[in-house]
Amino acid sequence: MAFGKNLLSKIATNDGHGENSPYFDGWKAYDSDPFHLTENPQGVIQMGLAENQLCFDLIQEWILQNPKASICSAEGVNDFKDIAIFQDYHGLPEFREAIATFMAKVRGDTVTFDPDRVVMSGGATGAHETMAFCLANPGDAFLVPTPYYPGFDRDLRWRTGVKLLPVVCESSNNFMITREALEEAYQKAEESNINVKGLLITNPSNPLGTILDRDTLQGLVNFINEKNIHLICDEIYAATVFTRPMYVSIAEILEEDKKCNRDLIHLVYSLSKDMGFPGFRIGIIYSYNDKVVNSARKMSSFGLVSTQTQQLIANMLSDDSFINKYISESRKRLAARHGVFTRGLMQVRVGNLQSNAGLFFWMDLRRLLKESTVEAEMDLWRVIINEVKLNVSPGSSFHCSEPGWFRVCYANMDDETMRIALRRIKKFVLQADEREAAAKKHMWHKNLQLSLSFRRWDESIMKTPRIVTPHLMSPHMIMSPHSPLASPLVRARN
Amino acid sequence: MQQMLSRKASFNSHGEDSSYFLGWKEYEKNPYHEHHNPSGIIQMGLAENQLSFDLLESWLAKNANVAHFKEDRGGSSSSLSSSLFRELALFQDYRGLPAFKKELAALMGEIRGNKVRYDPNKLVLTAGATAANETLMFCLAEPGEAFLIPTPYYPGFDRDVKWRTEVQLVPVHCSSSNQFRLTSLALEEAHKRALKQKLKVKGVLITNPTNPLGTTMSKDELNHLLDFAISKKIHIVSDEIYSGTVFDSPGFIGITQALLNHKKVRVGNDIWNRIHIVYSLSKDLGLPGFRVGMIYSENEAIISAATKMSSFGLVSSQTQFLLSNILGEKNFRKLYMKENQKRLKERHDMMVSGLKSAGISCLKSNAGLFCWVDMRHLLCSNTFEAEKELWEKIISEAKLNLSPGSSCHCSEPGWFRVCFANMSTETLSVAMQRIKAFADATCKADQISYQQALYSSQKSSLNKW
Numbered sequence: 017m018a019f020g021k022n023l024l025s026k027i028a029t030n031d032g033h034g035e036n037s038p039y040f041d042g043w044k045a046y047d048s049d050p051f052h053l054t055e056n057p058q059g060v061i062q063m064g065l066a067e068n069q070l071c072f073d074l075i076q077e078w079i080l081q082n083p084k085a086s087i088c089s090a091e092g093v094n095d096f097k098d099i100a101i102f103q104d105y106h107g108l109p110e111f112r113e114a115i116a117t118f119m120a121k122v123r124g125d126t127v128t129f130d131p132d133r134v135v136m137s138g139g140a141t142g143a144h145e146t147m148a149f150c151l152a153n154p155g156d157a158f159l160v161p162t163p164y165y166p167g168f169d170r171d172l173r174w175r176t177g178v179k180l181l182p183v184v185c186e187s188s189n190n191f192m193i194t195r196e197a198l199e200e201a202y203q204k205a206e207e208s209n210i211n212v213k214g215l216l217i218t219n220p221s222n223p224l225g226t227i228l229d230r231d232t233l234q235g236l237v238n239f240i241n242e243k244n245i246h247l248i249c250d251e252i253y254a255a256t257v258f259t260r261p262m263y264v265s266i267a268e269i270l271e272e273d274k275k276c277n278r279d280l281i282h283l284v285y286s287l288s289k290d291m292g293f294p295g296f297r298i299g300i301i302y303s304y305n306d307k308v309v310n311s312a313r314k315m316s317s318f319g320l321v322s323t324q325t326q327q328l329i330a331n332m333l334s335d336d337s338f339i340n341k342y343i344s345e346s347r348k349r350l351a352a353r354h355g356v357f358t359r360g361l362m363q364v365r366v367g368n369l370q371s372n373a374g375l376f377f378w379m380d381l382r383r384l385l386k387e388s389t390v391e392a393e394m395d396l397w398r399v400i401i402n403e404v405k406l407n408v409s410p411g412s413s414f415h416c417s418e419p420g421w422f423r424v425c426y427a428n429m430d431d432e433t434m435r436i437a438l439r440r441i442k443k444f445v446l447q448a449d450e451r452e453a454a455a456k457k458h459m460w461h462k463n464l465q466l467s468l469s470f471r472r473w474d475e476s477i478m479k480t481p482r483i484v485t486p487h488l489m490s491p492h493m494i495m496s497p498h499s500p501l502a503s504p505l506v507r508a509r510n
Numbered sequence: 511m512q513q514m515l516s517r518k519a520s521f522n523s524h525g526e527d528s529s530y531f532l533g534w535k536e537y538e539k540n541p542y543h544e545h546h547n548p549s550g551i552i553q554m555g556l557a558e559n560q561l562s563f564d565l566l567e568s569w570l571a572k573n574a575n576v577a578h579f580k581e582d583r584g585g586s587s588s589s590l591s592s593s594l595f596r597e598l599a600l601f602q603d604y605r606g607l608p609a610f611k612k613e614l615a616a617l618m619g620e621i622r623g624n625k626v627r628y629d630p631n632k633l634v635l636t637a638g639a640t641a642a643n644e645t646l647m648f649c650l651a652e653p654g655e656a657f658l659i660p661t662p663y664y665p666g667f668d669r670d671v672k673w674r675t676e677v678q679l680v681p682v683h684c685s686s687s688n689q690f691r692l693t694s695l696a697l698e699e700a701h702k703r704a705l706k707q708k709l710k711v712k713g714v715l716i717t718n719p720t721n722p723l724g725t726t727m728s729k730d731e732l733n734h735l736l737d738f739a740i741s742k743k744i745h746i747v748s749d750e751i752y753s754g755t756v757f758d759s760p761g762f763i764g765i766t767q768a769l770l771n772h773k774k775v776r777v778g779n780d781i782w783n784r785i786h787i788v789y790s791l792s793k794d795l796g797l798p799g800f801r802v803g804m805i806y807s808e809n810e811a812i813i814s815a816a817t818k819m820s821s822f823g824l825v826s827s828q829t830q831f832l833l834s835n836i837l838g839e840k841n842f843r844k845l846y847m848k849e850n851q852k853r854l855k856e857r858h859d860m861m862v863s864g865l866k867s868a869g870i871s872c873l874k875s876n877a878g879l880f881c882w883v884d885m886r887h888l889l890c891s892n893t894f895e896a897e898k899e900l901w902e903k904i905i906s907e908a909k910l911n912l913s914p915g916s917s918c919h920c921s922e923p924g925w926f927r928v929c930f931a932n933m934s935t936e937t938l939s940v941a942m943q944r945i946k947a948f949a950d951a952t953c954k955a956d957q958i959s960y961q962q963a964l965y966s967s968q969k970s971s972l973n974k975w
Contacts, residue, residue, distance in 0.1 A: 023745065023784060028649040028815035035818065072596045079595060088832055090574045097563040103798040138637055138823035139602075145822050149674050150519040154653075175648050175674070175819070246514070279514065288602075295601040295827030297637075311519035315674070318644055319637045319823035323799030324832065 032174035042407040064407040067428035068292035070349040085331035111326040114333035122255040127267040137299035138319025140286035144171035152213040160216045163414035214246030220253040223423035225371030255290035257373040258351035278304040360438045364445040375427040382420030393419040404444040533911040555911045558932035559796035561853040601827040606635040610834035634816040637823030638803040639790035647675040656709040662918035664721045680704045694734045713745030719752040722927035724875030732768035745784040754794030757855035758876035783809040861930045864942030868949040879931040886924030897923040908948035
């Protein structure tokens with residue numbers, strides 16, 4: 017209500033939450049027509065949600081075999097009181113130890129982590145906001161390589177007043193982060209009198225699915241040391257590295273580089289991607305800076321992990337043989353999925369950025385664009401949603417500097433759905449190619465009617481454009497996904 | 511290194527250097543245990559409710575099949591529902607589990623004798639009341655603006671309300687002369703003081719039932735507050751986290767009821783858009799570890815903004831599911847609340863009589879997990895320094911951690927908040943004995959020093975003579 021709005025703060029009424037963006041069309045299309053194998057096989061398949069659903073069978077088996085891990089089971093109920101009462105923001109010691117052990121395992125035990133540096137947060141979402149509150153004042157900035165996860169715009173900026181400045185990466189060198197790009201972004205900030213407090217990287221990368229090689233990582237460490245700014249490494253996809261090259265964590269670089277100022281290095285982690293537990297809100301800040309650990313820990317009061325969940329996770333992650341099996345099996349299944357998709361797409365000459373991690377790949381549809389513009393990318397995207405019935409994420413939503421790239425998630429569906437999704441993409445690309453070939457032939461014969469042909473080609477691609485204007489409903493997109501309306505949990509019990 | 515971190519990280523606005531937290535630290539160094547450390551410090555500074563876990567545990571024991579990731583299928587299914595775990599693990603919708611919010615809304619209504627009905631769609635789930643209060647401040651005020659707050663108040667507000675939001679708190683002084691009741695005069699005085707400091711007042715933050723007083727606000731107090739908020743066109747945030755702990759008359763009147771009963775306010779008056787309630791399961795149900803907090807408001811814009819902000823601290827879906835099951839049984843809910851209140855009253859009465867036999871009185875109270883204890887007569891002077899000295903003596907000699915009134919911003923020295931629901935009856939009994947011994951010794955010492963003073967003055971006057 018308009019009057020109601022005047023009573024609110026600027027933060028509550030501005031767009032900093034990031035949800036008033038045109039990318040909601042994809043979610044709206046999915047929400048209003050969600051794919052279901054048997055009940056709605058023509059529906060929109062959700063490929064915009066980076067979830068890991070491939071290994072729940074393993075987890076469920078473990079839960080059945082370990083009832084004591086749950087305070088709700090007959091075996092575990094004796095722990096109920098102590099767990100329910102425990103609100104110490106240090107967290108259960110077993111939880112911190114299990115997290116530290118798990119983090120090391122995921123990195124091949126090349127490094128160790130100190131449980132006393134493990135700080136809880138409300139998911140990685142809460143972790144990023146807390147890092148911004150700890151490291152920067154309103155008006156300060158972080159540099160972030162593009163393309164990057166859209167949620168950062170909200171997490172690091174909304175309530176903190178901190179800015180995000182892009183470090184532009186390009187396809188010409190596979191979107192690697194170059195020294196030149198970093199320097200350029202830094203200079204630009206200086207010229208605008210903006211105080212740069214740090215560099216934020218995601219490794220493995222979202223949306224690229226690639227990992228940073230040792231030289232690049234060392235280069236970043238050198239850069240931040242020279243400028244005396246912080247380095248925040250979001251390693252949320254660390255366990256999703258499914259094939260060579262081997263993953264190198266910033267923790268490893270720190271072991272080797274004794275000259276690096278450790279007070280500048282901070283890790284953000286979560287179990288939302290590696291384990292597939294976004295609902296449990298397990299975010300972690302791991303900082304090598306004692307003051308930051310201290311401050312972040314006090315701030316964790318605003319987003320502690322439920323002790324019920326801490327207990328479950330502490331038990332699960334400290335089961336060595338289970339976790340070893342889980343990590344290895346998860347990698348295998350991710351590799352298999354990734355392989356099926358990328359090979360399938362190659363058959364129709366659609367490439368993707370070569371990647372070895374993540375729950376998605378970075379698909380190259382530049383050759384299907386009318387022209388190399390963001391508008392053309394959005395047009396193509398709307399066709400993919402409305403005609404092909406796939407919700408993929410356009411590169412512009414990730415601040416990619418070049419149009420035509422799309423992030424396609426593949427780990428949030430079963431095998432059958434995956435096959436259907438792949439068939440749809442292939443069919444769409446083949447048809448688009450056929451039309452283009454026919455149009456070219458036509459053009460060759462009738463030169464004078466060139467513009468008309470193209471217009472017809474456009475119309476046949478678009479059919480009846482169901483271009484929806486951006487709207488303010490449907491609260492979620494890539495930032496705060498919600499369960500489809502078909503989820504049994506969303507239907508209230510009577 | 512200081513300037514490498516933000517101002518917020520570098521300074522003390524997290525509030526943890528207050529005496530409230532220092533007492534905790536002392537306790538942690540030497541915690542009481544009935545068998546292992548019977549001369550340790552008894553923790554009476556922690557407002558926890560440990561009285562009714564047996565009720566929750568027995569519910570769990572009977573319903574393990576339901577709660578342990580198994581669907582509620584009338585007890586017939588005993589196999590793990592494979593989709594349920596997966597659905598919960600993936601459920602990160604910031605609108606929360608509908609079943610859970612439905613039960614929470616019903617619980618809130620029942621606590622108010624069903625005189626009010628709450629709409630689950632106007633509830634926002636947050637990671638504890640800590641996050642709820644901070645989120646509301648982000649939504650209602652700009653950095654540098656202010657909320658009025660009656661004293662004494664919960665020390666955690668200094669962190670929750672001010673730290674990262676940069677909102678100011680301006681105290682509304684309440685005095686023992688009228689049992690610390692909130693008056694129009696005090697509100698107006700605080701408002702004037704804020705204006706003098708060039709602070710823009712956006713609202714009033716109250717806790718009802720009150721912490722640390724343990725009282726429910728009266729109809730008059732609430733009406734004064736509403737009149738004030740209406741005339742100044744400001745918000746009221748009512749933290750009703752202790753609403754389920756009201757164990758004695760007068761009953762609880764929440765802000766919603768007060769507004770409904772207010773003679774001059776019609777439904778549709780825009781004050782309805784400026785009332786916001788905070789609640790949590792940490793005190794009533796004694797589940798602080800589960801981090802279940804919530805905001806309730808009729809203001810849709812607030813609900814919308816707060817829901818988006820809850821992304822920074824959602825409630826674990828695992829916990830939402832467990833609690834939607836426990837709270838889903840209406841009979842159990844009612845039984846629990848009734849029994850819990852009965853046990854709180856017993857504890858309260860035990861503490862009041864224990865203190866009385868030590869010659870110590872408390873503010874008359876009917877709610878909360880603590881008493882507001884009057885130790886002014888044990889101060890060697892009517893100052894906060896004397897209060898601090900007394901507090902330190904109580905820790906080191908009586909081995910009790912109480913919360914000194916100054917940590918709650920009380921304007922009068924000598925008052926202490928003493929918790930009674932976070933220990934067994936045996937431990938409470940030990941604590942009462944220690945207080946009595948301490949009070950007796952202090953009085954005796956005072957008597958001795960009085961007699962000595964008297965003797966030396968008589969002697970000197972004799973000499974003169």
